[in-house]
Amino acid sequence: MDLYREEILDHFKNPRNFGVVKKTKLRAKETNASCGDVMEMSLRIKKGKVEEIRFQAEGCAISIAAGSMLTEMVKGEKVAEVKGLGEEEMMKRLGIKVSSGRRKCATLGLVVCQKAIRKVRK
Amino acid sequence: MNIQKIKEDFPILKRKIHGKRLVYLDNAATSQRPRQVLEAIREFQEKHMANVHRGLHTLSEEASEIYEEARETVAKFVGAGAEEMIFVRNATEGINLVAFAWGMKNLKKGEEILTTIMEHHSNLIPWQMVCRAVGAKLQVVEVTNEGVLDLKDFERKLSKRTRLVAVGHMSNATGTIHPVERIVRMARKVGARVLIDGAQGVQHVGIDVKRIDSDFLAFSGHKMLGPMGIGGVYIKKARQREMGPFLTGGGMIKEVSEQRSKWADGVEKFEAGTPNVSGAIGLAEAVKYHERLGMEKIREHEKGLTKYSLEELVKIKGLRLIGPRDAEIRGGVVSFVIKGIHAHDVAQILDSEGVAVRSGHHCTMPLHRRLGLVSSTRASFYIYNTKEDVDRLVEGLRKVKRVFK
Numbered sequence A: 001m002d003l004y005r006e007e008i009l010d011h012f013k014n015p016r017n018f019g020v021v022k023k024t025k026l027r028a029k030e031t032n033a034s035c036g037d038v039m040e041m042s043l044r045i046k047k048g049k050v051e052e053i054r055f056q057a058e059g060c061a062i063s064i065a066a067g068s069m070l071t072e073m074v075k076g077e078k079v080a081e082v083k084g085l086g087e088e089e090m091m092k093r094l095g096i097k098v099s100s101g102r103r104k105c106a107t108l109g110l111v112v113c114q115k116a117i118r119k120v121r122k
Numbered sequence B: 001m002n003i004q005k006i007k008e009d010f011p012i013l014k015r016k017i018h019g020k021r022l023v024y025l026d027n028a029a030t031s032q033r034p035r036q037v038l039e040a041i042r043e044f045q046e047k048h049m050a051n052v053h054r055g056l057h058t059l060s061e062e063a064s065e066i067y068e069e070a071r072e073t074v075a076k077f078v079g080a081g082a083e084e085m086i087f088v089r090n091a092t093e094g095i096n097l098v099a100f101a102w103g104m105k106n107l108k109k110g111e112e113i114l115t116t117i118m119e120h121h122s123n124l125i126p127w128q129m130v131c132r133a134v135g136a137k138l139q140v141v142e143v144t145n146e147g148v149l150d151l152k153d154f155e156r157k158l159s160k161r162t163r164l165v166a167v168g169h170m171s172n173a174t175g176t177i178h179p180v181e182r183i184v185r186m187a188r189k190v191g192a193r194v195l196i197d198g199a200q201g202v203q204h205v206g207i208d209v210k211r212i213d214s215d216f217l218a219f220s221g222h223k224m225l226g227p228m229g230i231g232g233v234y235i236k237k238a239r240q241r242e243m244g245p246f247l248t249g250g251g252m253i254k255e256v257s258e259q260r261s262k263w264a265d266g267v268e269k270f271e272a273g274t275p276n277v278s279g280a281i282g283l284a285e286a287v288k289y290h291e292r293l294g295m296e297k298i299r300e301h302e303k304g305l306t307k308y309s310l311e312e313l314v315k316i317k318g319l320r321l322i323g324p325r326d327a328e329i330r331g332g333v334v335s336f337v338i339k340g341i342h343a344h345d346v347a348q349i350l351d352s353e354g355v356a357v358r359s360g361h362h363c364t365m366p367l368h369r370r371l372g373l374v375s376s377t378r379a380s381f382y383i384y385n386t387k388e389d390v391d392r393l394v395e396g397l398r399k400v401k402r403v404f405k
Helices: A004-012 A061-074 A080-081 A088-094 A100-117 B003-008 B034-045 B058-077 B090-106 B127-134 B151-157 B179-190 B268-270 B278-294 B295-313 B343-352 B367-371 B387-403
Strands: A027-032 A036-045 A049-058 B085-088 B112-116 B136-139 B160-166 B193-197 B218-219 B230-236 B251-254 B260-265 B321-322 B333-338 B357-360 B376-380
Touching: A004 A061, A027 A100, A036 A061, A036 A100, A049 A061, A049 A080, A049 A100, A061 A088, A061 A100, A061 B343, A080 A100, A088 A100, A100 B343, B003 B367, B034 B278, B058 B085, B058 B230, B058 B278, B085 B090, B085 B268, B090 B127, B090 B160, B090 B193, B090 B218, B090 B230, B112 B127, B112 B151, B127 B136, B136 B151, B160 B179, B179 B193, B230 B343, B295 B321, B295 B333, B295 B387, B333 B387, B343 B357, B343 B376, B343 B387
Parallel strands: B112 B136, B112 B160, B160 B193, B193 B218
Antiparallel strands: A027 A036, A036 A049, B085 B230, B218 B230, B251 B260, B321 B333, B333 B376, B357 B376
């Protein structure tokens, strides 16, 4: 089935960059009230780029897989680029057709990550 | 009950979802409408459309008559008189009406409202609002590990301070049928009033408000084969006298002057503005549909499906059933979680098989938290569901297990 293609399930079962970055103030947490999903991201910036990013989550396969993929996408990227990431790019990376009801699941990681990275001092 | 014949009355059940026959198991959220209901609404709109209680012209008189007939039909279905049945949008609005027009006026500091942790948010939040506004205390009855209301805890928390007991007839999350008759008797001993949230009970269990002597009963039309946007709230005559209006404006007045107004007597006082007349007509037709089948037969049919689904679901490894295992005290609602798989993923894969279920907290966050759950998957039955539908659900769940193995 399309939505649960192999790569999605792989990221769900073996999420990349799972855990917490220690000694950083760049962390954020969000919940999806309607489904009870919780996701937390923490990251460290070095020379204007994301040096390390980790996430912890409880949620559905789509939200976990998307969170996992997002950490891979932003690792090593410039802060400005991460701030400018849009929902469409997230959807493209997921490579699945997400129904409107599940869009919040697919974008939770992006929301949390950008909330954390906005805490970078200018 | 001839289920095949019933199915033919519901055009939507012919739909294919992802190429498969629709298996609709989300009845606790909303039911489907039979063509009799759709036709009754159409007939009114095409032949009798006019505002009610206003004009003297033929159409207005016809519309008023049909509207009041609908009130009578709906009232009788729950054992009430027409003068005690108020049309509202849904159970939520009905409970809010009681909370704001009766609760705010009749409760004071030091008094208590007793509700339960098993309530739908719509029978919890309005009481939080009342308590916060008047300084009353909200007491919440616990649930047992089996998903049954803890009556010992109910007895403990019921006291002379209790002014109102607000309890559901049947849990929309676990299907548990609460012993409302006993609850009313217990409440009476301390002089408390009783509101029953009948959103799931009226159409699946059946109720007679006069026999059990409830003060208030709220329900939604759309969960009982009727249209969305119409529901009812029964308010005992004696309670009506203790109430001011809820919404104000047209239709609910006796006399209006520049600075003050006098309210209409009877149910009109609680129905400000043009009512949902076609909705009321649709709801009355839905009531007649239940009456033709018979409430006892409906309950028997759904009990059979519940029993069968409980038996079949326990065979699935890693599946945890929520709520009582005894179909005698459980309506046609089966909720469950599967180890390691989120309810949303379960529901999405079931949808790909044409099986419509609900996933989430079903507007019962406190209950889910108490049972140690974030979300669950819920299948809920009605008159048009069959054992084959349950089999399709089970097959779908086997697919869920395969995808996530």
